[in-house]
Amino acid sequence: MSSFLTLVRKEIRDAAQSRWLVGFALSFGLLVLLFARVQSGGDVFAEGFNRTTAGLLNLALLAVPLLALLLGAAAVATEREQGTLATLLSQPIGAGELLLAKYAGLTLALWAAVALGFGLGGLLLALVAPLGALDRYLVFVGLAAGLASASASIGVLLSVLLRTRLRAMAAAVLVWLVLTLFYELAAIAVALTISASGRTLLLASLLDPVEAARILGILAVEPNLEVLGPLGAYLATELGTGVTAGLLASALVAWVAAPLVVAVAVFRRQDV
Amino acid sequence: MGGIRAEGLTKVYRRGGVRAVDGIDLDVREGQIFAFLGENGSGKTTTVRMLTTLLRPTSGRAWVAGFDVVERPGDVRRAAGVALQEVGLDDLQTARELLELQARLFGLSRGEARRRAGELLAVVGLEADADRRLGTYSGGMRRRLDLAAALVHRPRVLFLDEPTTGLDPGSRESVWQYIRSINREEGVTVFLTTQYLEEADRLADEVAIIHRGRIVAQGSPEALKSSIGADVIAVELGEDPSAIALAVEALTPLTAAAEKRVADGHLYLYVREGARLVPRVVVELERVGVRPRAVTVARPTLDDVFLRITGHHLAVQPPSTAGDGAAGPRANLRAAKSPEREGDR
Numbered sequence: 001m002s003s004f005l006t007l008v009r010k011e012i013r014d015a016a017q018s019r020w021l022v023g024f025a026l027s028f029g030l031l032v033l034l035f036a037r038v039q040s041g042g043d044v045f046a047e048g049f050n051r052t053t054a055g056l057l058n059l060a061l062l063a064v065p066l067l068a069l070l071l072g073a074a075a076v077a078t079e080r081e082q083g084t085l086a087t088l089l090s091q092p093i094g095a096g097e098l099l100l101a102k103y104a105g106l107t108l109a110l111w112a113a114v115a116l117g118f119g120l121g122g123l124l125l126a127l128v129a130p131l132g133a134l135d136r137y138l139v140f141v142g143l144a145a146g147l148a149s150a151s152a153s154i155g156v157l158l159s160v161l162l163r164t165r166l167r168a169m170a171a172a173v174l175v176w177l178v179l180t181l182f183y184e185l186a187a188i189a190v191a192l193t194i195s196a197s198g199r200t201l202l203l204a205s206l207l208d209p210v211e212a213a214r215i216l217g218i219l220a221v222e223p224n225l226e227v228l229g230p231l232g233a234y235l236a237t238e239l240g241t242g243v244t245a246g247l248l249a250s251a252l253v254a255w256v257a258a259p260l261v262v263a264v265a266v267f268r269r270q271d272v
Numbered sequence: 273m274g275g276i277r278a279e280g281l282t283k284v285y286r287r288g289g290v291r292a293v294d295g296i297d298l299d300v301r302e303g304q305i306f307a308f309l310g311e312n313g314s315g316k317t318t319t320v321r322m323l324t325t326l327l328r329p330t331s332g333r334a335w336v337a338g339f340d341v342v343e344r345p346g347d348v349r350r351a352a353g354v355a356l357q358e359v360g361l362d363d364l365q366t367a368r369e370l371l372e373l374q375a376r377l378f379g380l381s382r383g384e385a386r387r388r389a390g391e392l393l394a395v396v397g398l399e400a401d402a403d404r405r406l407g408t409y410s411g412g413m414r415r416r417l418d419l420a421a422a423l424v425h426r427p428r429v430l431f432l433d434e435p436t437t438g439l440d441p442g443s444r445e446s447v448w449q450y451i452r453s454i455n456r457e458e459g460v461t462v463f464l465t466t467q468y469l470e471e472a473d474r475l476a477d478e479v480a481i482i483h484r485g486r487i488v489a490q491g492s493p494e495a496l497k498s499s500i501g502a503d504v505i506a507v508e509l510g511e512d513p514s515a516i517a518l519a520v521e522a523l524t525p526l527t528a529a530a531e532k533r534v535a536d537g538h539l540y541l542y543v544r545e546g547a548r549l550v551p552r553v554v555v556e557l558e559r560v561g562v563r564p565r566a567v568t569v570a571r572p573t574l575d576d577v578f579l580r581i582t583g584h585h586l587a588v589q590p591p592s593t594a595g596d597g598a599a600g601p602r603a604n605l606r607a608a609k610s611p612e613r614e615g616d617r
């Protein structure tokens with residue numbers, strides 16, 4: 001256990017020493033402020049699902065998975081290329097333990113970056129306008145952290161499977177595009193062509209962590225499911241807000257666990 | 273028990289389909305220094321990586337300190353320490369920081385880790401430089417640090433992949449000294465790989481020669497050398513093939529039963545009582561008009577063992593550290609010429 005914690009600590013320290021963490025937090029905080037300025041005054045969070053919150057949510061849903069996927073993809077492959085992975089693995093540390101420690105360290109660092117970014121943004125916002133609904137803001141922070149965990153997990157799996165940093169990071173960008181952009185386009189296309197049922201749409205959103213987080217975010221600001229269109233109508237009549245939120249949250253957890261389990265299984269049997 | 277065993281150990285790399293290690297058997301007894309001697313690409317690193325659980329064998333089995341490397345990798349890693357051939361070191365770290373971090377990874381407390389790091393720095397003679405950044409270390413200092421890092425968890429078996437490659441004679445000598453003292457004082461079994469005949473000869477209790485993934489000879493350096501069962505007469509002829517052919521023909525009646533090898537512009541004759549035969553060799557060559565540049569006779573060396581089995585010399589050897597070095601005077605002669613041979617490639 002103590003060696004696990006030592007590894008986690010080392011991972012966090014390495015992450016803190018690289019510039020991405022502070023860089024991300026700063027730029028995210030500034031973007032939050034920018035959105036608030038555009039909105040110009042007023043209680044940005046009290047008005048429900050307005051442009052600022054929508055913009056903020058979408059921003060987090062784009063930036064956080066990209067960052068987490070890329071860092072996850074770099075994690076194992078970089079050490080493999082530098083030869084430090086072999087050094088680590090030749091020591092009395094289990095391969096699974098090592099991978100989980102790397103993941104845990106990376107995820108904690110990502111959470112810190114997300115908290116810092118949102119915290120900075122919130123602080124700047126509070127300077128411009130009174131912050132009405134702090135609880136909703138915190139839900140966003142939590143969602144971003146959850147999405148970061150799931151994306152990092154997928155990233156680490158890519159890193160293990162693809163072995164080189166270049167390939168893993170290219171794949172990470174591809175996965176990011178699919179999850180954030182193509183997915184939505186495809187969903188719309190499907191909805192337009194074969195008048196998709198609410199059930200297929202729900203299933204589809206469970207299969208995409210970004211989409212699941214997006215719907216959860218929308219539910220947090222606008223508990224009225226009708227804003228979600230046909231999917232919302234289905235959810236309202238069949239499941240209700242609570243069950244829907246539970247389902248989507250479980251989907252996020254599954255997206256954390258499943259790639260990690262596969263990654264550990266592969267990593268254990270893999271040549272260094 | 274702290275030995276190493278392997279049965280039919282094989283590794284075929286999927287990429288390229290290279291049969292890097294081809295069914296080797298090993299039996300290294302506890303407390304031995306065992307040298308794995310072979311040239312570039314012969315499969316040394318691949319073997320070490322399989323024995324230290326970093327690579328999965330394609331087939332065959334191996335045990336380190338009694339633990340199966342595939343079934344009990346955790347136990348193997350606890351029992352073994354390894355200094356890999358290519359180590360990724362963080363240049364900004366100091367030696368002390370690196371050793372303390374490693375000790376912490378093995379579950380030692382902060383205080384214990386500090387103490388263990390101090391002990392190991394003393395063992396490899398790096399105390400004075402312990403707080404310098406690794407970026408400023410020389411090759412020899414890095415190799416000694418690798419050695420210390422491999423010892424952090426008090427392993428019973430130590431794997432060293434080419435511990436002295438690229439070092440100058442002085443650094444090499446000091447690394448040898450540390451390896452010997454670790455082996456003697458702590459009874460650690462040492463498995464080291466090398467391309468250097470002299471290293472195998474001077475350091476090892478037992479040597480295995482690996483060639484294209486197979487073990488082609490094994491035994492104590494003395495046993496290997498006496499397996500030649502003869503002296504070696506080396507006739508230096510130059511690269512003229514007709515002179516070589518003439519010489520072989522002229523000497524056949526004289527040394528009918530003896531083994532011959534041609535390599536590197538030399539004709540090697542493995543004969544009994546070589547010294548008595550030399551004058552007659554010279555006379556026979558004179559008779560057919562071949563003028564050798566030199567004719568020497570010597571006790572066999574590991575190089576002769578290698579040559580007899582593989583048909584060629586081991587590649588570039590470093591300058592010998594001692595005049596009476598085990599590789600013998602002829603090795604020195606070749607070593608002196610080696611830059612030129614390297615230039616040919």
Ligand SMILES: Nc1ncnc2c1ncn2[C@@H]1O[C@H](COP(=O)(O)OP(=O)(O)OP(=O)(O)O)[C@@H](O)[C@H]1O
Pocket residue numbers: 285286287288290291292310311312313314315316317318319357467
């Ligand atoms: N990861 C790999 N993928 C494919 N082939 C490999 C890999 N590593 C080594 N090989 C091949 O396997 C053979 C043995 O390599 P190995 O590194 O074990 O030799 P070595 O004896 O350690 O050589 P050196 O003295 O250069 O370190 C070589 O032909 C090499 O090209």
Ligand SMILES: [Mg+2]
Pocket residue numbers: 316317318357433
């Ligand atoms: Mg090697």
